[in-house]
Amino acid sequence: xxxxxxxxxxSFLLLSAAANAQSxxxxxxxxxxxxxxxxxxxxxxxxxxxxxxRMEIRNSKFKIxxxxxxxxxxxxxxxxxLLYVAGWNSNQAYVNPNGFPWVNLSFDTNSPKVxxxxxxxxxxAGFSYLSTVMRHTEKMILQSGLKVEDLIxxxxxxxxxxxxxxxxxxxxxSFKFITHTCTQSETLLxxxxxxxxxxxxxxxxxxxxxxxxxSKGMTLQIxxxxxxxxxxxxxxxxxxxxxxxxxxxxxxxxxxxxKNLVLNPKLEISEWTTQCASYGF
Numbered sequence: 001x002x003x004x005x006x007x008x009x010x011s012f013l014l015l016s017a018a019a020n021a022q023s024x025x026x027x028x029x030x031x032x033x034x035x036x037x038x039x040x041x042x043x044x045x046x047x048x049x050x051x052x053x054r055m056e057i058r059n060s061k062f063k064i065x066x067x068x069x070x071x072x073x074x075x076x077x078x079x080x081x082l083l084y085v086a087g088w089n090s091n092q093a094y095v096n097p098n099g100f101p102w103v104n105l106s107f108d109t110n111s112p113k114v115x116x117x118x119x120x121x122x123x124x125a126g127f128s129y130l131s132t133v134m135r136h137t138e139k140m141i142l143q144s145g146l147k148v149e150d151l152i153x154x155x156x157x158x159x160x161x162x163x164x165x166x167x168x169x170x171x172x173x174s175f176k177f178i179t180h181t182c183t184q185s186e187t188l189l190x191x192x193x194x195x196x197x198x199x200x201x202x203x204x205x206x207x208x209x210x211x212x213x214x215s216k217g218m219t220l221q222i223x224x225x226x227x228x229x230x231x232x233x234x235x236x237x238x239x240x241x242x243x244x245x246x247x248x249x250x251x252x253x254x255x256x257x258x259k260n261l262v263l264n265p266k267l268e269i270s271e272w273t274t275q276c277a278s279y280g281f
Contacts, residue, residue, distance in 0.1 A: 023154045027166055027234055032135065034239035035127045040065050042262045044076075048255040049119045049200075055252075056117055063267060064126050070272045072279070073122055081280055082122060084109060085272050093122065094274060096281045104274070104281055110189055112210040119200040119254050121189065127240060133226050136196040137170065140225065158233055160243050161259060165233040175228035175249065177205060177221045188212040197223050201248060227253065238263065 044061045059076040069086040079098035092106040093114050107114045109121050120129070138148050155167040182191065191214055192199035203212065205221045214220065226246075233243035244256045274281035 024149050024152050024168065027154065027168060027239075028134070028138070028148075028152070030239040031232075031234055031241060032131055035131045037264075038066055038127065039264050040267050041126065042260075042265055042267075044259045046257045046259070047118075048252075049117075050250075050253050051117050058118075062125055063271060065267065065272070066126070066128060069123065071122060071125060072271065073125065079280070082114070083272070083274060083279075083281070084122060094281070096279075098280065108211070110187065110211050115210045119198070130241060130244065133196050134230075137226055137230075155231075160233045161257070163233075163242060164236045165242065166236060168232050168234060170227075170230040172225050172228055174224065176224050178224050180220050180222040182214045182216055182218040182220065185215045186213070188214055192222075195222070197226055198246075198248075198253070201253070223248070 040063075042061070042063045044059070047058045047060070048055045049058075050056075061074050061076060063072040064070070069084070071082070071084045073082045074080070081096040081098065083094045084092075089106055091109075093109045093111075095105045095107060095114065097105065105113075109123055115121060138152075141148050141151050151172060152168060152170045155169045158165050158167045180195075188202060188208060189199050189211075192202055201223050202220060203209065205223075228249055229245075229247035231245040231247075232241040234240065235242045238261070240258070240261070242258045242261065244254075245252065246254045270276045
């Protein structure tokens with residue numbers, strides 16, 4: 001009897017593995033397609049980012065036009081507002097500090113005053129940056145001789161914020177810091193975006209600040225990949241990663257939760273100006 005059961009069990013396990021592999025591919029492809037179909041969006045976001053030994057929590061709301069890039073952000077806790085429109089204001093962010101010095105100010109989007117201990121520049125807001133990073137991660141997995149499904153798994157269903165979601169997890173057990181020799185002179189952000197790695201982790205590991213620059217031949221300790229572990233809750237209704245958990249070797253590095261997401265709303269021209277009646281500029 002055992003001789004009959006064993007082949008059936010093996011066949012079942014192989015079929016289950018194939019189904020899971022197909023599910024991972026389908027889920028990722030649907031996510032990329034959904035992200036690529038976004039032209040405008042608005043949402044509220046709660047972010048948690050590890051700064052030293054503390055978790056910095058922020059509640060913000062966003063309006064975004066993907067291309068050409070336009071972005072309005074308001075910190076719901078502090079009341080600070082930011083408006084960025086590509087090609088306007090010398091490509092600088094226009095900021096209402098909602099406090100001293102009681103005047104609106106213009107800063108480079110990568111300025112420490114704009115970043116304010118944040119892990120990412122505001123230009124990373126939305127889903128496009130994550131999509132780019134995940135696509136690159138898939139490419140690197142394949143180049144290493146593995147299959148995408150070897151590192152990225154479907155981890156079941158979860159209900160988050162009343163939404164039915166599929167949980168997928170990428171676990172990179174080979175994640176580590178490596179020595180990197182800079183190949184050109186550029187900003188640290190530009191280098192990290194080009195390598196698809198966390199700028200904040202590089203800053204933290206090498207004691208660098210926001211808006212840091214690197215020079216050709218400079219050596220840095222950089223992570224071997226974007227993260228040790230990435231956990232995404234993919235909303236089954238819109239195929240978007242509405243909750244994102246990013247881990248390094250120390251534990252949770254950053255967490256982003258998207259709420260009240262509205263896709264492709266019609267945003268008036270005035271909403272990309274300081275004259276919008278609902279803004280405080």
